Amino acid sequence: MRGQTDLWTLAVIVGLAAVTVLTRCFFFILDRPWGLPDWAHRALHYAPAAALAAVIAPEILMTNGQFIHTWQDARLYGALAGVLWYFWRGGVLGTMLAGMAVYLPLHLMLHW
Amino acid sequence: MFLSPAIRRHPAFREGWRDMAPIAIGIGAWGLMTGVAMLKAGMSVIESMAMTLLVFAGSSQLAAIPLLIAGAPAWVVLATGFCVNLRFVVFSLHLRPYLMHMPRWRRILHGYLTADMSYALFTRRFPQPGDDPVQRAAEEAYLVGGYAINWCVWMGMSLLGIALANFIPTQWGLGFAGVLSLVAVTCSMATTPLRVLAVLIAAATAVAAFALPFKLNIVAAIGAAVLLCFLLEKQLGLNPDAEDER
Numbered sequence: 001m002r003g004q005t006d007l008w009t010l011a012v013i014v015g016l017a018a019v020t021v022l023t024r025c026f027f028f029i030l031d032r033p034w035g036l037p038d039w040a041h042r043a044l045h046y047a048p049a050a051a052l053a054a055v056i057a058p059e060i061l062m063t064n065g066q067f068i069h070t071w072q073d074a075r076l077y078g079a080l081a082g083v084l085w086y087f088w089r090g091g092v093l094g095t096m097l098a099g100m101a102v103y104l105p106l107h108l109m110l111h112w
Numbered sequence: 113m114f115l116s117p118a119i120r121r122h123p124a125f126r127e128g129w130r131d132m133a134p135i136a137i138g139i140g141a142w143g144l145m146t147g148v149a150m151l152k153a154g155m156s157v158i159e160s161m162a163m164t165l166l167v168f169a170g171s172s173q174l175a176a177i178p179l180l181i182a183g184a185p186a187w188v189v190l191a192t193g194f195c196v197n198l199r200f201v202v203f204s205l206h207l208r209p210y211l212m213h214m215p216r217w218r219r220i221l222h223g224y225l226t227a228d229m230s231y232a233l234f235t236r237r238f239p240q241p242g243d244d245p246v247q248r249a250a251e252e253a254y255l256v257g258g259y260a261i262n263w264c265v266w267m268g269m270s271l272l273g274i275a276l277a278n279f280i281p282t283q284w285g286l287g288f289a290g291v292l293s294l295v296a297v298t299c300s301m302a303t304t305p306l307r308v309l310a311v312l313i314a315a316a317t318a319v320a321a322f323a324l325p326f327k328l329n330i331v332a333a334i335g336a337a338v339l340l341c342f343l344l345e346k347q348l349g350l351n352p353d354a355e356d357e358r
Contacts, residue, residue: 005156008186009159010159011186013162015189015190016176016189017166017168019197020169021223023198024200024203024223024224024226024227025224027204027208028204028212028220028223036201043342044199045307046310046337047337048197048301049298049301049311050310051196051330052297052298053318053333054329054330054337055175055318056298056315057319059178078292079295082292090300092296092300093141093142096141096145096289096293096296099292100289103288104284108284
């Protein structure tokens with residue numbers, strides 16, 4: 001699907017927009033007040049971080065569906081630099097810049 | 113901003129706009145990078161623009177990109193987007209008393225356009241929902257002022273990123289900037305020891321179960337992390353309310 005538009009992807013994108021509306025308006029779409037069951041309330045605390053970790057871990061640790069077998073991978077050091085920056089200074093932008101500052105030289109010059 | 117001039121002329125509109133302006137610089141940079149990341153990951157210009165204009169949620173967009181490229185089934189992409197967006201469900205409970213006096217379509221429009229920073233600034237400026245028309249008008253104008261600049265900057269910079277991405281070779285690997293942004297968002301959510309554990313369990317499960325078809329490794333990872341943390345929370349006898357405060 002590289003660079004090509006397909007209707008299925010567009011349909012999923014419209015679905016994601018519906019998810020944005022549903023989650024941002026969750027408790028005020030209906031007129032009557034209501035609450036979440038307890039288990040759902042607890043799940044709210046772990047699911048968002050878990051979902052993001054599940055998406056990014058393979059992007060950092062795997063190549064073509066295989067766990068990487070080398071330390072010479074620029075993504076490892078880029079991600080590590082990003083995490084360190086986040087806990088030192090915080091902020092999405094700084095984390096991204098710090099990670100890219102480590103990732104790009106390793107990736108472009110050493111071809112890691 | 114799409115609403116009546118009465119809102120735009122209210123002094124609180126300018127106040128909300130001004131309060132958001134310094135933050136909007138960071139949001140713009142993130143939007144620019146998201147635009148580049150979408151195209152560099154292999155989405156088409158039309159798909160990237162549709163995603164930018166419709167979805168309007170940075171982390172769920174970035175999380176959806178690798179799943180869409182891998183051809184994951186729609187329900188897995190939508191379920192992942194839902195989980196990434198769950199924090200908004202909590203925000204919506206908080207915003208409810210501020211919005212319930214409005215007609216439904218207006219509530220939904222405000223809700224859709226209120227992202228993280230708009231919510232944070234709004235609830236800091238108005239800690240208590242007002243019950244008279246004067247304060248309610250100020251609240252609405254402040255909220256709209258804040259999310260108006262947020263929306264304009266995010267959209268403008270995302271579209272600029274999509275336009276510029278064509279001039280950047282894919283081999284440079286700039287798509288990795290999207291992953292790094294999600295690293296930051298994940299770190300910002302890992303505020304308690306159990307949430308750190310949830311991150312580690314989910315990461316390990318997603319990699320170990322990668323061979324599952326239909327990108328089900330994502331669903332398995334979320335399920336394993338939530339269940340294990342849930343059980344541990346009970347085992348350790350943690351007070352849920354105290355955990356909530358963090």
